Amino acid sequence: MNMLNTRQQAQLAFIASNAELEVGHPDDCPLPLATLASTDGSEDYVSRVLSGGLTAHVYRIEAQGRSWTLKRARERCLVQGADGQTSFLNEVQRRAELHELKARPELSERLSGIVDTRYASFRRGVLLSPWIDGEVVEDWNEARLTDLFDTVISLASLGLFEWDLCPGNVLDDGRIRLFDFGYLYRFDPLREFNSDGLVSPAFHPIERFETRQFFAWLLSQEQLGGNRALTAFRLEKHIALDRYRHWQRDLAGRGATTSVLDRLDEIIHSWQTSLAGSAEALYLREAWRSHRLDLADDLKGQTCTPLTLQRLAWLHDMVSTRYADLMSSGALAGEVDRRRDALLDQLTLAQTHAMRWQVRQSS
Ligand SMILES: Nc1ncnc2c1ncn2[C@@H]1O[C@H](COP(=O)(O)OP(=O)(O)O)[C@@H](O)[C@H]1O
Ligand SMILES: [Mg+2]
Structure with missing residues (x-):
């Protein structure tokens, strides 16, 4: 096995502990948390099952009159290695930080390209965001490049x-x-x-x-x-x-x-x-x-x-x-x-x- 870096060690230790990490409160969910946590794609509130996620199952769901993206952790991430195995935890950790950064008035515009997190729970393996009604970029023009660079450089300057x-x-x-x-x-x-x-x-x-x-x-x-x-x-x-x-x-x-x-x-x-x-x-x-x-x-x-x-x-x-x-x-x-x-x-x-x-x- 390769040597683990400090981040990987800390994340694997967190996973081995019983500690929970949440963003928001279960009451913020548009459906009961238990329902979200057991979603398998067959339910009638699931309007689309997105393929391709190696770390998670991703569903588009309809609730409270709007669309959401539900990301559910896989039992075992399909990407090998410590980075793959810690990627769901990593995402919940970063979402928690981004949630706080986006709430700061001086940063909210700069981070508007970062999706909101309605609710996330590491232990329940649930991550809920508003659905983005968008397309994969087929053509990189000046406006799109500028927009993307502003967002990734803002992220980098925040560490x-x-x-x-x-x-x-x-x-x-x-x-x-x-x-x-x-x-x-x-x-x-x-x-x-x-x-x-x-x-x-x-x-x-x-x-x-x-x-x-x-x-x-x-x-x-x-x-x-x-x-x-x-x-x-x-x-x-x-x-x-x-x-x-x-x-x-x-x-x-x-x-x-x-x-x-x-x-x-x-x-x-x-x-x-x-x-x-x-x-x-x-x-x-x-x-x-x-x-x-x-x-x-x-x-x-x-x-x-x-x-x-x-x-x-x-x-x-x-x-x-x-x-x-x-x-x-x-x-x-x-x-x-x-x-x-x-x-x-x-x-x-x-x-x-x-x-x-x-x-x-x-x-
Ligand atoms: N909030 C969202 N709105 C719309 N589509 C989304 C959203 N989140 C994810 N998706 C779609 O689901 C796919 C997989 O989600 P992603 O978060 O990239 O999972 P993974 O970590 O498995 O790559 C994305 O490529 C995108 O098409
Ligand atoms: Mg992805």
Whole structure:
């Protein structure tokens, strides 16, 4: 077994204890708590059973004249490892904190993209929120990018780092909404880069968005041809740059350490320099990183999808046709063996695994 970090140890100890953690009061529920806690999807107040949840069963329910989302913990989370096993508790813990933060008048607007929690109980395995009448984002425009970045940077400046910004965890109902906090972890925003402390400077909110979903969407834009993908990427980076400048000033004003400020400075400068030119090298670098990281996750969990194969095809194509550009852009800096043939061999092997480990698509 891997070494557990402090958060995982504390969460596993909490689960082993009999302690309860609640958000709100059972009387706030639109149906009796016992009813909610035993819902299995066959009831007539359940209007939809959502598939895809690995940590929980998710139902749309109708009660008191409106729709709700009921998330019920699975007996055993289908995601292996301590992070998977603690994700429901983690979500209830973060919901409790977000509930308090959202109630603060000076934060309520900034956190309006975070779904409300009507009631949650860790021991009863119940988490109830208003239903978001929205869609998965099919097209990333300026308004949506700005909205999402404002929310995730607000979370980060409050010391909450969201790791899993995948398409299934973002809805658009006119505003961008976040509602799944199974992998939202605490960190010290003035002294740490993210919830790994200071050991992984490469992970930050914009990187998470790019890796977990933006570059998959850009693949589809690349297929549409022309300059669509690069134009969309430049727009995204312009917005990100503006938001990170703000964030850096805010952190400086709050007395963040030089290592935190310098690292953001470095990111800001590299984006700024690239945007002054064509930004093609930056595109290659960020795309390579995004596809590599997501591919590694899929292979590690042996949960591959058609998207895994598309990412692999992109990586393979770039090594075959644009190896010199990859080298000069710095995209390959993190590769152990960056020789062209070695990379092609590695990707071919990865493709064999990715085909063997195809699972049914889930959100
Ligand atoms: N409040 C909500 N309103 C509308 N749909 C929701 C809401 N919460 C979850 N969903 C839907 O249910 C799916 C699974 O919920 P999520 O909280 O992401 O569970 P999991 O932790 O299993 O990924 C989401 O992808 C989304 O489509
Ligand atoms: Mg989810």
